[in-house]
Amino acid sequence: MALRVYNTLSGEKEIFVPQQPGKAGMYVCGVTVYDYCHIGHARANVVFDIIYRYLKYAGYDVTYVRNYTDIDDKIINRANQEGTDYRTIADRYIRAFDEDMDRLGLARPTVEPKATDHIGGIVAIIETLIEKGHAYAADGDVYFAVETYPDYLKLSGRNLEEMQAGARVEVGEKKRNPMDFALWKGSKPGEPRWESPWGDGRPGWHIECSAMSMKFLGKSFDIHGGGKDLIFPHHENEIAQSEAANGCRFVRYWLHNGFVNINSEKMSKSLGNFFTIREVLQKFDPETLRFFILSAHYRSPIDFSDQSLDEARTGLERIYSCLAAIDEVLNEPSTSNELPAVESLSPIGLELQEKVEQFIPRFVEAMDDDFNTALALGVLFEMVRATNRFLAEVKEFTPLSLSLVAHVSHLFDEAGGVLGLFTSRPAVWLEASNSARAGQVDVSPEEIELLIAQRAEARRAKDFTRGDEIRDLLLEKGIQLLDSAQGTSWKVK
């Protein structure tokens, strides 16, 4: 089964056929760098990170371009508020973005261009558009004339007449048609400016993406992505500019991710109901956030809450616990040196072996179906259960059972590499997750260890009443004790 992707342009899943066999070109609209990113940005970037990784995994030579919009009204406003220049603001939030994405474990795109490094390309496209009669200069600004491009609004499925009739569209006095949009904006005094044939100014919002994608991926390329909210007007305008200028199809597959909601409502700056990535990462592990994002299909809305993140953490913990158990088995020196003459697996072992054999085909099938990460995680969990059963059953590990367990370990590495998960050593992750949450409990680890020692003492003396008292005391404070043959450990409940 081949990779199928949902194309916003056709409204259907289509078999992915790249322009050039074996290669894939992908452009994703990055952020406007005027503030810290919220978890909506986290979702969009994680989603396309997975798509990037999976395309590579599927064997494509991928060129992934993700831009920074580093010149824009909001950046200028912010700079004015702080009494500084736009560059200071842009550079600060580019750094912040990079830090956030690194923490979330994103692979770096092939190229991360900045709009302001491509003014030349932008001006060139605008000149072409004017030459071809698709754009006109008006008093220092340049506008794209939407009526000259018959396919306008084909992505969002709208109708130009009805949109023009809409009361909320104001007629800019310089525009010939209220739907025309700016390619170039003349600079007001004190604003950042670049030279152009139409006077000093700066690019409009949409044109930068046309210029940068063309520079790095050509006039026509495979995948263009972004959040659903970019479909109109941003992507619609990109299509108009690029196709009108180049006379050929701009993008083959348009991919759009769904929103992050708070109480079923879109998270956004204007509603003020957003959480920054940094805020969330103070409470939750980055991998937990990533796991949460992957637990739903990328096109569906997801509802963000502490509870849903808690559940994601519990689920991820289940997997990491299994991986830690695997590590222990694999790192332990082999207990039996005698090889059984005929070695065979128990029914539970055979079941695990079956899961192991089916794993990659099922994983690939899930990911091939429009990057169905939620289904892929389900497949992962089935292998976790089979592995837990097997580990619980086996008393002595033979070469055969060890190689089976090692195989499971490799499969988790392989899938983890695509999903950007399980990058930590399991024992370390579990320990870190536990101690991070220990900070939220009003008992110190030292006190806990002391109480555990006292309890062990009491239990040795068969004073179970005292022992249970200590256990219940800790439980009341949210500390759960875990007894094992190796001793007593603890975790935050």
Place this chain on the structure above:
RNA sequence: GGCGGCGUAGCCAAGUGGUAAGGCAGAGGUCUGCAAAACCUUUAUUCAGCGGUUCAAAUCCGCUCGCCGCCUCCA
């Protein structure tokens, strides 16, 4: 008003014609001095409602109800 999406167990969530994955939470059991963890078993005769197409529908069509998004900057 126009366009689009969604409604699956207590919660989250896969599933686009062949008889409901997975996770969390819950219940019972194994283990344990008792617990916890782990493991086992179990939890939707049913997919918002009503009609229709079909041998067969959560899946296709129509209508109704409810929620959300885009139409202005937004991942």
